[in-house]
Amino acid sequence: MGNIGKIMNEDLARMLVGESAAMAEVRSLIRYAAATQIPVMITGPSGCGKEVVAKALHKFSVRSREKFVAVNCGAIPRDLLESELFGHEKGSFTGAIAQRTGRFEDASNGSLFLDEIGDMPFDMQVKLLRVLEEKQIERIGSTKTINIDTRIISATHQNLDTAITEKRFREDLFYRLSVSPIDIPALKFRREDIKPLIAHFSREVGMDCEGINFAPDAMLALEDYDWPGNARELRNIVERAALLFPGMMISSTQISSLFRRRASTAPSNEADALPSSFAGNRSLKRPAYGQNASKVVSDGFDLKQHLMEEERRYLLSALKMAEGVVAEAAHLVSLRRTTFVEKMKRHKIKRRMALEHGDAA
Numbered sequence: 001m002g003n004i005g006k007i008m009n010e011d012l013a014r015m016l017v018g019e020s021a022a023m024a025e026v027r028s029l030i031r032y033a034a035a036t037q038i039p040v041m042i043t044g045p046s047g048c049g050k051e052v053v054a055k056a057l058h059k060f061s062v063r064s065r066e067k068f069v070a071v072n073c074g075a076i077p078r079d080l081l082e083s084e085l086f087g088h089e090k091g092s093f094t095g096a097i098a099q100r101t102g103r104f105e106d107a108s109n110g111s112l113f114l115d116e117i118g119d120m121p122f123d124m125q126v127k128l129l130r131v132l133e134e135k136q137i138e139r140i141g142s143t144k145t146i147n148i149d150t151r152i153i154s155a156t157h158q159n160l161d162t163a164i165t166e167k168r169f170r171e172d173l174f175y176r177l178s179v180s181p182i183d184i185p186a187l188k189f190r191r192e193d194i195k196p197l198i199a200h201f202s203r204e205v206g207m208d209c210e211g212i213n214f215a216p217d218a219m220l221a222l223e224d225y226d227w228p229g230n231a232r233e234l235r236n237i238v239e240r241a242a243l244l245f246p247g248m249m250i251s252s253t254q255i256s257s258l259f260r261r262r263a264s265t266a267p268s269n270e271a272d273a274l275p276s277s278f279a280g281n282r283s284l285k286r287p288a289y290g291q292n293a294s295k296v297v298s299d300g301f302d303l304k305q306h307l308m309e310e311e312r313r314y315l316l317s318a319l320k321m322a323e324g325v326v327a328e329a330a331h332l333v334s335l336r337r338t339t340f341v342e343k344m345k346r347h348k349i350k351r352r353m354a355l356e357h358g359d360a361a
């Protein structure tokens, strides 16, 4: 392999992290497809990295200097999707107060990423197929045809075979879009990727492996978990770990506090409502109350003061994680909203403090 090929491989592995055979295969499919203009369809469950793959494909293709334009076909109402994709002329429909170029034109010479393609309404699928075949579009309300040169990358978490059988997705469009398919397995089928992804997400939140430090038993628990939300869920957990346990050794019991609990499981009285992370913290300090207790006391250790400081830190971290939404922050540390507010007052914490400071802890 030449030097350029080697550098490309390293860059790609830095962008699309994973040591599993499945991820190596995905990277090799990207390298192959990047050298061509053929349409690529990326499939896999939600949060598994489809958009990262699409961006990597664009980045390593000859189109990388042009735009990568993403459209979520499932998030745009049917009536607006056509205009979003193809643009419109002023006055072509009620509300078209100005001319607008569509995403196909925006992605001219670049790549157009049609995310959640399985959600595209059936009649829009016909229009899309025609555009792909003719390589031309017309803005709504215009008869002028515009040539388009755009690489189409699509993605879906749906099983399109079923959608085709149920006549929700056109078979001809499917074959047109998935000339080169790339399938990303769920994270639970490539557990070797969990550790490198943790290191990658840690770096992304500005911490190295020392900053977010999972104890061996905690790491085993993370590698054992099924990750229904895939890499996105793992990323959220790493972000919470950075906020709640910066610089600490995170034990397997503390991990449970990183997973968001539902409101219905919130404890009903405050005594039970101590955040599990507090319990974990006590266990971290436990040696101080055993053999070394007298040393701690003679060192002037002030337990009350220590716990107050810890409490303040957790309140701020939770508030930061919840982006200043008090109810959400309270939920994160298993406190009632009213209790959380009282504690905020006691610690003189204002919502904006969590929003202003990068490191709330």
Ligand SMILES: Nc1ncnc2c1ncn2[C@@H]1O[C@H](COP(=O)(O)OP(=O)(O)OP(=O)(O)O)[C@@H](O)[C@H]1O
Pocket (backbone or CB within 6 Å): 015, 016, 017, 018, 044, 045, 046, 047, 048, 049, 050, 051, 052, 053, 115, 157, 200, 231, 232, 235
């Ligand atoms: N292999 C990977 N390497 C680096 N980051 C990854 C990888 N896989 C996923 N991620 C990260 O995980 C998160 C979710 O990934 P992404 O948005 O690409 O998933 P998706 O499959 O497109 O999800 P959805 O189906 O919900 O749109 C993103 O923050 C992304 O950067």
